[in-house]
Amino acid sequence: MEQTYAIEMLNITKRFPGIVANDNITLQLKKGEIHALLGENGAGKSTLMSVLFGLYRPEEGVIKKDGQVVEIKDPNDANALGIGMVHQHFKLVECFTVLDNIIMGVEPCKHGFLQKAEAREKVMALSEKYGLHVDPDALVEDITVGMQQRTEILKMLYRDNEILIFDEPTAVLTPQEIEELMQIMRNLAAEGKSILFISHKLNEIMAVADRCSVLRKGKYIGTVDIKDTTREELSRMMVGRDVEFVVHKEPARPGKTILEVEDMTVASKSHSNNAVKNVSFNVRAGEIVCIAGIDGNGQTELVYGLTGLEPLKGGKITLEGQDITRAPIRKRNTMGVSHIPEDRHKHGLVLDYTLEDNMVLQRYFEPEFVSKAGFLKRKAIRDYAERLIGQYDVRSGQGPVTIARSMSGGNQQKAIVAREIDKDPELLIAVQPTRGLDVGAIEYIHKQIVAQRDAGKGVLLVSLELDEVMALSDRILVMYEGEIVGELDPKTTTVEELGLYMAGAKREGA
C-alpha cells in the first residue's frame, strides 16, 4: 500500500552560479509526524525550504501535496496550500500587539472595521487547545522571545495551516522555553498537524522528532527513524566520516599569554538575556584557540566585546598585560588586535572604496601613509596595496583601483585577510574567515592562519564549521548559549563528541 504524505519534495535540484545548493534531494513528510531536517550551515536546508515556500524555483524535481503535484510560485501559493513557517528571524511587527500580529493579512472585518473580539476568541481557543500561552494585548517588543515564537506559531494556526515549518526554532530560546516548545510541537502533531523541524541540535531532534532526514553539502544523506538511531549516528551522518580539509601543521608550541578574558558578559541586542555570560579564557602566543558552536550562541557578541564594537556589561580583558576593557577600538587595533570580521560587507570593507583604499583601512593614519599635513601618500598606498595584492594573490578586474563592491566574495575576503595579517598583530581574531568561499580560497586562508600561529601570534578562530575547527585548532572552546561548556583537545576528541557539546547534549562538569 502506498503511503500518503502531507508534502513530498521529490528529486529537487537547485543550482546557483558555481554551486549546486540542492543536489537531487527528496524529502517526504508524513501526516501528523514531526520530521527533523538536519545539516550543518550551508548544507542546503534553507535553500530547500525556500523552494518549498516559492522563493526559488528548482531546476529539477516536483512537489506533491497529498499525492497531487502542486506548483508553488510565491509565498502566497504556499500559504494557500496550508504551509506555514516560523522563520528563524521572526516576522513580527514589534510595536503591534500579539493579537494584531496574528490576524495581520487575514483580519476579520465588517465594512473595513476590525472585528477584534471575534479574532480574540479564536486566538484564545487555539491558545488553550495547544497550550500556547500568550497575552493577546501585550506589545511584541515587550514580551519574551519565547512568547514571540508562540505568537508566530499562533499565526500559522490562525490560518489553519496543516504543514508547519520551524526554522532553527530553539536558537534563541532558554532551556525552559525549549522544553515548552517541544511539548507544543508534540501537541500539534497529536492534533494531526505535520511538522518540519529544521535544526542541528541533536538532543532536541532525539527528544521530539519521529524521523530525521540529513543533508550534507547540498546532498541528501538519508532518512532514519529516531527510535532506531543514536545521537552518534546522526552526528556522523551530519558531519561525514572523512575530514575534507587536511591542513599540514606542526604541533603547537604555546608561549606567553597574549589575551586574558575574565568573567566577560555582553548584553544581547535581540533578546533580554545576556548573549555572553561570564566567559573566561585565554589565548597564548603560538596557538590557535577555536571557539566552536552553533550559530547564535554568543560567538558574535563575544567577538564584538573583544574588539570594542560592543561595550562589556561586566568582566575584564587584558592584552599582553594591559587592561583594554574600556579601550576604544582604534587603541585596541594599534595595540595589536587584528579582526577578520564575520560580515565582510557590513564591517570588513567600505564597498564603494577602491581595493587599495580598503587595504589601508586599519593603517591609513600611520606616518607611512599620511604626511604630517594630513595628505594621504597615494604612491605609498598604491605600492603597499600592490605588494599585498601580489603576496596574497588577491584577484580583481583593475588591480588596486578596482571598486571593492565589484570583486568576488573570495577575493574580498582575501583582501581583508591580507590587510589584517599584514598589520603584524599580536592577536588575530578571525570570525568565520572562510564562510561562503570555494575550496581553493579556504585552503589558502587556512594556511595563512597557521602561518600566523607559527610566527608566534595568538589566534582566536570562531567557526561554525566542524571540519575547520578540527583541522586548524590547537585547543577548542565550545560555546553554548553564551557560555563556554567545554574545552577540548582536537587530537583526542572526535567530531561526534564535539557535536554533542555543540548541541548542548554534553557539558563539562555536568
Add this chain to the structure above:
Amino acid sequence: MKEQKRSLLRNNAVQSLMASLLCILIGLLVGYVVLLLINPAGASEAIVTIVKNFMTYSRRNAQLKYLGSTLVKTAPLLMCSLSVLFAYKVGLFNIGAAGQYVVGAGASLYCALAWNMPWYVCLLAAIVAGAALGAVSGLLKAYCNVNEVISCIMLNWISLYMVNTLLTQVKEETSPYTLTLSSTNPGALLPALPSFCMSWFNNNQYVTIAIPLSVLVAVAIWVLLEKTKLGYELKATGCNKFAAKYCGMRENKNLILTMAIAGALAGMGAAMLFLTGFEQWQCTQSSVPGMGFNGIAAAFLGGLNPLGSILSSYFIQHITNGGAYVDKTMYSAQISDFISALIIYLCGFVLFFKFALNNWLNRWDEKKAAKAAESEEKGGKAE
C-alpha cells in the same frame, strides 16, 4: 570599437555626466512645455532667452558686464553647493545651507557696518557664524538624535528672523535695506581683481576676488575629500559607518566636524556676495533666501563632485539670471526657479538611471559571454 564604447559607458564619471545632461534636458523641456501652456506665442523665445542669459545683449560690452554679474552670484551658489555636497558625502543632508548662508550674511554685514571691520575680518566672521550654526545641527544629531533635516529647517527660520533683527540696526532709515558698504565702510568691500582681469568683465565693479576664491575653495574641497586623511575618514563614515566604527573612526566627532565645515562653506558664500556690494540685505524679508536651496540643485547636478559643482553652479545661476530677461508681459522670472527645482527632482532618479544602465550593460555582457562560450564549445567539438 563597440567594446570601448561600452566600457566608457561603465565609467562612473561618464554616467554622472550623462545623467546630469539628461536632467537638464528634461528640465528645460518641461520648462518649455510650461511656457507653451502659459502663452504659446513667446515660449520659444523665452526658453532661448533663459538659456542665453547675458548673450541676449547685442553689445559685447554689455555681454561682458552681465557675464560678470552672473559670476558674482555664481560664487556664493558654488559655496552653497559645496556645503551641501560635502555633508552629503558623509551621509548628511544639509538643507541648512540656506540658514548657514543667512547667518553668514548677518555676521559679515554686521561686522562691516556696525563695527567698521576690514573685509577679511568680515569674511572670517561669516565663516565662523556658518560653522557654529552647522555645528549646532551636528551636535543635535550626534547627541540628541534629531534628524538633521528637521533641525536645519528650524534653524533656517530662526536665523532668518535673528539676522533680520540684527541687521535692522544698520539699515537705511527710509528703506528696509542695509546701508551700502561703499558709502559706509568701503574697506569691507572685497578687493577687486587685478585691472587686466577687470577688463574681461567690462570693469563690472562687483567682480571681486570672490570668484576665483570660490573656485579655489572648490578645488580645496576636492583635495580635502580625495587626497587627505580627513576626507578618507569622512567618506568612509558616509559610505559605511559600521566599517568606519570597525576600524576605529569616531562617528560623532566626524559628524559634528562635517556639519561645521559645511556651515562654514555656506557662511563664507554669503560673505562672498554681500561683501561685493552687489546686494543689500532686506531686513523685512519673510522667506529664507533661495541660494542655499539652489545649492542643493547644483550639488546634485554636479554629480556630487566639487569640480562638477563649478560647472553646475554656473549653469544654475546662468538660467536663473536668464529668467530675469524673459518677457515680463507674458512670463515671470520664477520660471528659472521652476526649472532648477525640476532638475533637483529629476536628480532623485539618477541612482536608478545608473543602476538600470549598469544592469543593461551586464545583461549585454552576459549574453555576449554566453555566445562566445557557445561558439567556443562548437569549435572545440569540431576539432
Add this chain to the structure above:
Amino acid sequence: MILLLQYTLIFASVLVLVALGGCFSEHSGVINIGLEGIMVMGALGGALMMKFLPDSTPAFLMILLVVLAAILLGMIYSLLLAVAAINFKADQTLVGTAMNLLGTAAATVFVKAMNTAESVDNVSSTIQYINAKKAFLVNIVGFEFNWFMLMALIALVVSYVVLYKTRFGLRLMACGEHPQAADSVGINVYKMRYAGVLISGLLGGLGGIVYITAGVSEWKFENGVAGFGFLALAVMIFGQWKPTRIALAALLFGFFRALGNVYTGFAFLKAMNLPSSVYNMLPYIISLIVLAFTSKKSRAPKAEGIPYDKGQR
C-alpha cells in the same frame, strides 16, 4: 484673549491636518519632507476655486468645492513623491526638498501668468479672496468660528479610527514598521505606500488652504507657506506619530504661532517691548528644543525612508 484662542485654534487646525498627513505617509514607510510643497499646491487649488466661484455661491457649495480643489491638487502633487520614492527608490529627502522648491516656483509662475493675462500691469503673485472667504466663517459672540476647525477635528477623529480600528490602518502601519513581515502575510507593500502618500497629499493640500485663509484674505504665492510644513513635521515627531498626541502638540505650537499675530493685544507682552521677530521665531525655537529632548527615544516607524525591494527578503 478671544482673538488668541481663535488664532491658536486655526493654526492648530493647520498643524493637525498637515501633521496627520505626514503621519500617514510615514506610517506607510515613506518620509514626506515635501509637505510644504503639497501645502502650497493645496492652497493654490483652493485659492483659485475661491477666486473663480461667483460670490453668490451658497456657502455650503463654496466650502465643498474649495476643499475638493485643495485636496485634489494636493493628492496629484503628492504622486510626484510616490512615484519617485516607491517605484524608483529615489532618495526621499532629496525628492521632498525638490517638491518644496517646485511647489512654490510652480505656484508663483502659474499665478503670475494668470494675473498678467488678466491685466498686463499686474505682475504680482497674489490671489485675493476677500468675499469668498466669508463662507468659512461663523461669528459666535465675537469668536470667529471657522469651518476648517471642525474639519480638522473630524480629520483627527477619522485618522484615529482609520489607523487603529480598521484593517487598512493595521496594514498601513505594518508596511512602515516591517514591510517584510507585511509582505510575508500577503500585503502589497507598494500599494499601501501609495495609499499613505496619497492621504498625506489629501491632508497636506487641505492644510494648505486652511493656512492661507487663516487671518488673511489674500496670499502672495512667492512666499510659499513659510516653513509651516516643516513645523507640522516637528509636531508629528513631537506627537510621536500618534494622532491624539499630535493634536496636543499642534495646540501647543499653534499657541506660540498665534502669539506672533496677537501679542500686541496683551499689555504685559507689549510692555516687554520685544521685537516682533522674537515671536516669529518662537514656534521654531520651541520645536527645536522639544525635538532635542524627545528624539532620543523616537518612535518613528522603523522602516521609514528605506525603499522596499521585493527581491530582498
